[in-house]
């Protein structure tokens with residue numbers, strides 16, 4: 504599905520030097536490379552503050568802690584997403600409220616979102632699934648109208664641009680109150696272990712986030728809040744510093760591959776290619792097809808026989824996950840999300856694919872739907 508080895512080999516000398524420099528300096532925790540990377544990423548995103556943490560799930564948790572959400576507060580997120588988003592809501596004893604998604608973009612349905620708002624609602628967590636922003640224009644309007652916080656889950660969409668109707672362009676994750684991302688190795692900007700970050704334009708929130716991520720300390724050994732221990736490792740920051748300059752090029756390669764797939768499958772009624780919002784950009788964390796009247800298991804089995812990997816993101820909607828079941832939520836409330844889980848299939852998508860590989864994948868897909 505990804506080729507991290509080839510990506511590494513292309514920049515091996517500079518990565519190896521960066522890792523060795525951290526070891527030589529023995530500055531493993533909160534070394535200067537962490538701040539350097541935070542500053543570089545902030546500049547790239549055009550956002551005031553970037554705070555590195557241990558992983559993307561921690562970033563989401565720290566965001567909710569920094570906004571001072573209280574037990575029983577309701578937090579709305581999409582039913583069709585990775586579980587981490589709902590997990591931290593539940594972990595903090597907040598109430599995850601799941602809503603339906605848009606069948607074209609796979610992102611949160613803004614009409615369903617507005618309907619789900621109650622007097623207890625405090626925040627919305629749109630997930631920019633597969634590399635494309637949720638409808639942030641509508642979401643920000645709803646948030647403003649109902650006085651809600653917006654935490655963007657940008658783990659799959661780092662670097663994506665969102666264009667508003669007035670033509671202003673913002674990077675994914677810099678539109679709401681806080682953006683949360685992950686540097687998991689297979690993410691679009693991946694490190695060589697775990698890593699994550701929060702972004703915000705709010706100075707007070709940035710200070711609170713730093714404090715919470717560092718055991719709730721403002722000054723060493725003075726703990727003002729109950730916090731957590733969540734740090735971006737210095738070696739990971741050094742690696743990310745070397746990879747960040749390539750992020751746009753990586754997105755370009757992903758888009759080239761997506762264009763190639765789109766074209767190859769355009770005339771194929773059994774396959775619906777991913778839709779893209781005009782004006783905004785897509786960074787194709789995943790290239791996800793919808794199968795129409797094709798047996799997915801058989802299709803994947805045939806692909807596997809031809810040595811073409813495929814994945815199902817995601818096989819089970821959150822409302823059917825044992826951990827997040829709620830008697831108020833049934834399949835009838837989520838016809839789209841439930842249907843998507845049965846029909847999606849993601850193809851290999853990465854920065855290192857050569858033309859021989861992509862042609863072989865396309866040929867195999869077309870043979871396997873028959």
Ligand SMILES: *Cc1c(COP(=O)(O)O)cnc(C)c1O
Pocket residue numbers: 558559560561584585587588630656658659684685686687697698699
């Ligand atoms: C990867 C991911 C996360 C979690 O990131 P980790 O770094 O693995 O904790 C959260 N949300 C979404 C949508 C993700 O894809």
